[in-house]
Amino acid sequence: MTEHGASVDPKLLEILVCPLTKGPLRYDPQAGELISDQAKLAYPIRDGIPIMLVDEARALDGDQPAKS
Amino acid sequence: MADNENQSAAPFDRALLRRRRDRAVAQWPSHNFLVREAAERLVERLDDIKRQFPMALDLGCHGGEIGAMLKGRGGIETLIETDLSPSMAALTRRGQADGAHGLARQALAADEEALPFANERFDLVLSCLSLHWVNDLPGTLAQIRHCLKPDGVFLATFLGGETLNELREAWIEAETVEEGGASPRVSPFVDIRDAGALLQRAGFALPVVDSDTLTVSYESIFNLMAELRGMGETNVLRNRRRTPTRRATAMRAAEIYGQRFKTPDGRLPATFQILTMTAWAPDPGQQQPLTPGSAKQDLATALHTKAEKITDD
Numbered sequence: 001m002t003e004h005g006a007s008v009d010p011k012l013l014e015i016l017v018c019p020l021t022k023g024p025l026r027y028d029p030q031a032g033e034l035i036s037d038q039a040k041l042a043y044p045i046r047d048g049i050p051i052m053l054v055d056e057a058r059a060l061d062g063d064q065p066a067k068s
Numbered sequence: 069m070a071d072n073e074n075q076s077a078a079p080f081d082r083a084l085l086r087r088r089r090d091r092a093v094a095q096w097p098s099h100n101f102l103v104r105e106a107a108e109r110l111v112e113r114l115d116d117i118k119r120q121f122p123m124a125l126d127l128g129c130h131g132g133e134i135g136a137m138l139k140g141r142g143g144i145e146t147l148i149e150t151d152l153s154p155s156m157a158a159l160t161r162r163g164q165a166d167g168a169h170g171l172a173r174q175a176l177a178a179d180e181e182a183l184p185f186a187n188e189r190f191d192l193v194l195s196c197l198s199l200h201w202v203n204d205l206p207g208t209l210a211q212i213r214h215c216l217k218p219d220g221v222f223l224a225t226f227l228g229g230e231t232l233n234e235l236r237e238a239w240i241e242a243e244t245v246e247e248g249g250a251s252p253r254v255s256p257f258v259d260i261r262d263a264g265a266l267l268q269r270a271g272f273a274l275p276v277v278d279s280d281t282l283t284v285s286y287e288s289i290f291n292l293m294a295e296l297r298g299m300g301e302t303n304v305l306r307n308r309r310r311t312p313t314r315r316a317t318a319m320r321a322a323e324i325y326g327q328r329f330k331t332p333d334g335r336l337p338a339t340f341q342i343l344t345m346t347a348w349a350p351d352p353g354q355q356q357p358l359t360p361g362s363a364k365q366d367l368a369t370a371l372h373t374k375a376e377k378i379t380d381d
């Protein structure tokens with residue numbers, strides 16, 4: 001449904017949440033990332049595959065991710 | 069002490085499992101026999117459920133075997149396929165022929181222990197041989213139930229407690245004889261008696277578990293172990309032994325396996341017990357058990373017999 005992280009199917013965004021907080025995600029088309037504002041984590045999309053792993057997520061604002 | 073407690077809380081090293089699965093991608097088509105076999109049995113079950121499942125999830129998709137076998141089964145329109153290993157998810161994506169049989173497929177990397185799905189999104193969750201390395205199975209089952217719509221179906225195959233019992237026995241005895249003590253070599257799998265209770269504890273309705281045994285034969289114990297490695301299924305127990313196996317112990321294990329289990333054609337059987345679980349997310353419309361004592365007809369009439377008082381003599 002997606003190509004090179006250039007876009008994300010809106011249907012996919014309706015079902016995905018942050019695996020850590022179960023909170024909402026928003027798509028950042030520039031970075032090709034799915035952002036969890038609650039967890040302050042950015043999940044990458046690589047070659048059209050969202051990588052929904054906390055270990056692979058980028059911490060935002062230089063803060064440490066809110067790891068449990 | 070603290071370390072021991074940690075081990076009992078999380079018996080499996082999931083980061084190691086991920087690396088094993090990442091590595092298994094290269095040789096996957098030569099070692100996916102068991103997964104294909106189990107996936108075939110799993111998708112056939114869909115024919116028995118007279119329902120349509122437009123939105124479905126394949127949790128722990130390996131190389132996308134289920135997605136390739138669906139061929140219109142279950143009325144699935146969208147299939148989300150996840151694997152703990154991003155490389156496996158990428159392998160699945162490469163094999164996806166979008167639009168075949170009207171099926172849209174999307175691969176994701178996701179951890180079975182921390183699902184990235186909102187509540188009540190799926191009509192069906194499928195899982196093929198991917199939940200036996202989950203540390204907190206009740207927690208994962210609860211997350212699966214939450215992402216199912218009411219009256220949604222969970223259909224999964226697991227490796228059961230009799231899996232690889234020949235290999236377990238051979239290793240325990242070889243280590244005991246050669247080294248004076250055994251280390252955990254083969255994972256503890258879910259017992260069929262526990263599986264239904266686990267589903268109920270996770271809030272599923274109408275759970276059914278059945279067991280099927282698949283015996284695969286190998287030329288030698290070393291071929292079997294190479295196959296397990298190729299599947300990314302070798303030991304990820306946290307308290308596995310970290311020192312290299314002594315040659316003498318390995319040879320002894322091979323000898324014991326051969327002596328005890330070799331079949332007349334000279335090959336070594338390996339048992340895989342495949343448990344199939346079916347359960348439903350609760351819904352008020354489902355059949356409910358009657359209140360005890362609410363029967364309208366007595367048992368004796370139903371059995372065409374006469375009720376008699378039991379006297380003790």
